[in-house]
Amino acid sequence: MKDRSSELFERALKVTPGGVSSPVRAFRPNPLFIESANGSKIRDADGNEYIDYCMAYGPMVAGHACEDVINAVKSYLDRGTLFGAPSEPELQLIELISSRVPSAEMVRLACSGAEATMHAIRVARGFTGRDGIVKMNGGYHGAHDSVMAERGEGYRSRPSSEGVPKDAVKNTFIAEYNDIEGLTEVIDAEKPACVIMEPVMGNIGVVPPEKGYLQEVRKITKEAGTVLIFDEVITGFRLTSGGAQELYGVTPDMTTCAKVMGGGLSGSALMGKREIMEKIAPPGKVYVAGTYAGNPISAVAGMAQINYMSKGIRYTELNGRSDALRKSLSDLLEDSKVKGCVNGVGSMMTVYFGIESVTNGSDASKTDRDMFNRMFKHMLDKGIYLAPSALEDWFVSAAHSSEDITATVEAFGSFLKGAVR
Numbered sequence: 001m002k003d004r005s006s007e008l009f010e011r012a013l014k015v016t017p018g019g020v021s022s023p024v025r026a027f028r029p030n031p032l033f034i035e036s037a038n039g040s041k042i043r044d045a046d047g048n049e050y051i052d053y054c055m056a057y058g059p060m061v062a063g064h065a066c067e068d069v070i071n072a073v074k075s076y077l078d079r080g081t082l083f084g085a086p087s088e089p090e091l092q093l094i095e096l097i098s099s100r101v102p103s104a105e106m107v108r109l110a111c112s113g114a115e116a117t118m119h120a121i122r123v124a125r126g127f128t129g130r131d132g133i134v135k136m137n138g139g140y141h142g143a144h145d146s147v148m149a150e151r152g153e154g155y156r157s158r159p160s161s162e163g164v165p166k167d168a169v170k171n172t173f174i175a176e177y178n179d180i181e182g183l184t185e186v187i188d189a190e191k192p193a194c195v196i197m198e199p200v201m202g203n204i205g206v207v208p209p210e211k212g213y214l215q216e217v218r219k220i221t222k223e224a225g226t227v228l229i230f231d232e233v234i235t236g237f238r239l240t241s242g243g244a245q246e247l248y249g250v251t252p253d254m255t256t257c258a259k260v261m262g263g264g265l266s267g268s269a270l271m272g273k274r275e276i277m278e279k280i281a282p283p284g285k286v287y288v289a290g291t292y293a294g295n296p297i298s299a300v301a302g303m304a305q306i307n308y309m310s311k312g313i314r315y316t317e318l319n320g321r322s323d324a325l326r327k328s329l330s331d332l333l334e335d336s337k338v339k340g341c342v343n344g345v346g347s348m349m350t351v352y353f354g355i356e357s358v359t360n361g362s363d364a365s366k367t368d369r370d371m372f373n374r375m376f377k378h379m380l381d382k383g384i385y386l387a388p389s390a391l392e393d394w395f396v397s398a399a400h401s402s403e404d405i406t407a408t409v410e411a412f413g414s415f416l417k418g419a420v421r
């Protein structure tokens, strides 16, 4: 008998491309349709329960259906959902963000990560009067034209998707993460408006900055009058309440946040130095807008999640449990005959197969995808749901228990035993 997920997927394939609303969700033979989620667990349409490390690709740092978040949304709903005028929750969220994120002298709310980075790049261009932008090889900033670019010749880029005009990426340059020399070269040659980068890379799996790297990036961008944008869409309110910039002690000129700050609803923000942010209309002349920007429901949900995580030592506990998981995975891998490595910072981590160290996008692209797919299937069979792609992250939440971690380590161990025959 067919299971319900595959039935639903067959229906979906008829009416929506690939049967999914975002490409990374697709996997063979069919993605699981999720019926509900609570804490560290998700339940599919056939009633199977899994320990979730996809966590919606990062937003759910407090766990699924966190009571504080659900209650905040429920208690606001009776007042309506959208006004198209300022409301107090959006102001409170903005005040909360600027009290936490070191670079956030001023904040403008938006809806998605892509929107926040698109706006931030425009603001940086408006502020500097320059057109060039630099992104990292393998860095992801959402699906909009100027950042849908991959490495072309030298530091030049080419579109990474059909439908993106060559002209849309002709001012987009690519540097390798953790490579100061390469970045210096492109900055010297092109005098770009901005460097946009994930301070901890999270879309080629997790790649942390080498010691002193972010400090050096800060220094050379400042000298060149180039706006440094940290895309903290994943790391913001996840690594600490002040994000990677607080953890590493490096303050960019601008920052983009999304994922965690939406509390599971769509919410994002761009923020930065006052003189830069005041380029936004009004009072400035850089146009940035959105019907749903600052909607009160996303604002109360986001605040509830941020406040929940800020209670007591939640981040310390979360990072501690995550470190334990990462160490166990890493030890198992080392003791096995399988080649690979485990990268991570705090509650984000990635297991790479077939390569012994990953410090940038070029390394990450060499990962053994077949081995990943075998692990993914094995873990799913053992009741553990990972993001279905070799270059995604495992996200641990405050709701993951030590029992969850133990079960996960066991499942990974049994995979490694069976992996080499």
Ligand SMILES: *Cc1c(COP(=O)(O)O)cnc(C)c1O
Residues within 6 Å of the ligand: 111, 112, 113, 114, 115, 117, 140, 141, 142, 143, 198, 202, 203, 231, 232, 233, 234, 258, 259
């Ligand atoms: C997810 C992500 C985005 C895009 O956010 P959306 O809300 O999916 O548009 C941008 N930057 C980074 C670093 C991300 O991980």
